[in-house]
Amino acid sequence: MAFEECSLTSDDIVTLVLTDGGSDSFSKRELVPREIQRWTARLLRPALELTVRVLQDEEKVQGQRLRPEPAPGKPKSASGPNTSKRGRKQAKGLIEIEPVVGARDFYPEDMVVREWLFEQFRSVASSFCFQPYDAPILEPADLYSRKAGEDITKQMYTFKDKEDYNVTLRPEMTPSLARMLLKRGKAILFPIRWYTIAQCWRFETMTLGRKREHYQWNMDIFGVKAVTAEVELLAAITCLLSRLGLSSKDVGIKINSRRVLQQVLEPLGVVGDKFAPVCVIVDKLDKLTPEQVHADLCALGIGPEVIQKIKEILDINNLEQLESVLGSENETVQELKKIWSLAKDYGFEDWLVFDATIVRGLAYYTGIVFEVFDRENSFRAICGGGRYDNLMTTYGSKEDISAAGFGFGDVVIQELLKKKGLIPDLSKSVQDVVVPFDESLRGAACQVASKLRAKGRKVQLQLIPKKKITWYYEMASRVNAEYIYLIAPAEWKQGCVRVKCLSLPEDHPDKQKDVQFADL
Template sequence: MTRERRREHYQWNMDIFGVSKVRAETELIQAVVLLFERLGIKSSDVGIRVSSRKVLQAVLQMYAIPENLFTQVCVIVDKLGKITREEMEKELVSLGVSIKAVNGIIEVLSLKSLSKLEEVLGSEGEAVSELKKLFSLAESYGYADWICFDASVVCGLAYYTGIVFEAFDRQGKLRAICGGGRYDRLLSTFGSDDIPACGFGFGDAVIVELLKEKALLPDLSHKVDDIVFPLDEVLDGTASSIASSLRKKGRSVDLVEDKRLKWLLPPLPITKRYVLGLFISLKHITANVVDRKTGRVAVSASSVEKALKDGMDCGRACNVKAAAAVGEVLAVQLKVDGLHREPIYANPSKEIEKKGFKNESKVWAIFNALRFHGVNLQLDSGERDPPR
């Protein structure tokens, strides 16, 4: 895989159906030229070689080469410039083409002048007349400096029937940028009636390399001004209306169905990394310090641990004592892990509200134990300090 070839690529195709005259080809070529110009590429950077399959047909007729060999000959002569003349002669002779015909084919396909081609084939044939018409129209369109005649362009695909063209970089560093031509008899191969048609394929691989070399590759980063999403199906119409209104004002809008906004929005900065959470029941008390950066419990202490459980006396008063012991053990573990100097955030009001006011003394017992043992406990703004 080279820099100009990829396992996957994007391709722009343009086709015109129902037009048998050369006007269709000139329209296609202008579309290609306009794209180059809008990308900042000049005719001094890129050219478009033009020829016709009918040129090769006329040459084969001159040397009485059977029509059934036409496709095979096209495939071989399409290698002109890619293999040596000797290799090409050998392949053509192996098909049954005479040496005289081989020399004639190579001589004609080496022509770079339409007037020279006319001297060989005459001016009455379709090949010459269609090419002359195309170059005349190119003058009117204003892109004559972009195109040049090159009889060697035959395009190896068997379905082409007339004018063919391919864009190339004039420095000769890259493969063909794009290519196409007329294919009036393609549809019948798929069981349909033949319709006059022509078109081209324009892949992204080569043009991207050219734009890089010319420092013309645009910034195509995805930019979105607004994100609109309905929180319920009944709001689909409203969301669509809002998105449409914003787009009409020139804004870039993504209308999405997924309500999980993690993939849409950048992560919020974590201002309170370590948060204290309490779990108090009739029989157990647990205190966890959660690391919001990882979403995991960093340090934990609980009255169900054997060392704490065995040291607790029974009775009503042991609940507050157990809470203080849990706070003391948590403080020790925070010191062991080097986290006791990190701000540990807590919200007493919420903890008391969740656990019930009958557990207020247990909540403050844990907070007091942490403070007493040097933990950097930070109460949420507006909260009073725990009683001493």
């Protein structure tokens, strides 16, 4: 027998629901056996009397029986309370210490890795003479919703601002760039080479290497019709990967052209607005089963013969096969062969792989497309990009402006570098530690720190007074400092600072020496 529920109000009998294997029950105002009455009275009487008094007081104030109400400022919800971990914390008025799901905190040890990676991005972009730019993370929602047939429109963090405008956290950077170029109009002198490192937000299903926010290195070239633009972008990507310690044995670049599929499907009636949704489905081949792909294509009104033709094209795995299907004089075939030829001259031909299934999911791509992948297929795409010659007219430009670019995320590449053990030791951020012997020498220590910093040294001036000297030495060792500068009374009177090299053994003659302040 177990006690399951006790509920009461001031004018009711205590309701006891007692079960014995679910067979016996006693409902309100029902006669309860004497032994149960005695057991209940002994066990619950103090608590019940207190509860009755509380209920009576509440009824006097409210004039009705006590009912739970939503917390002040919280609307009533037909679906009931949020029972998730976050919901329970909010109900208790506790601060949620975890970041928003899918987002990241960057502690100092994380920031030093992020900044190291970003510096690699900047260094490569600068070596290819790309200029930096940036834009607000908050953009008008219709900047992205104008591109139909894309999953990205379903993944945006969209809301109305206080002036009732539909805005969104940017899910990608290219439309922002197009908006900026339209704003400048004819003041822009083409061709341009621009780059940025932008934070983007998409409400996606999270997997290894995929979060709901990420930083993305974008490089774009506007005003170049030839595939020389794509080759330059591919050269920049392989340059970065090489600088990070990766080779063509670790990473490859899958290349295709959207026009391959387009040229096959147009004679079969898949043209205009019908083509982009097909590309979205093809882009998901590695995520969907063949049955799902077939069903999704059928849902678009694509017939069996056309679906079979799509499968045949997607099975092509080298340029020779593509040439036999489209012909050696085909413009798309010639473009792809040109890329391979220039890649050989540039020295990254061994990174390239032809893959007819690469079409990219964004609707604005018009020609060459590519994706960077790890050879072990442990992660999602590292980077993706291609040509988008019609983007500017989509946003209102009176003339087409040829363009090509890529987006290179920070999440997957860090996972790959960790797996390969290629992230360097970045823990050393302090070169010199300056310690005043006591507070009377604090000003002298400031002079020493200032002089060292003027020479470009990374100096940590100790701020905590009245610590033992041994504590300062231990602290300097923990932060991997190179030198510790002790400002002691006797030495400072002589214009000297005691300098100890922490990397030398204790018995080394240059381990510790006094240096004139003027010579620092």
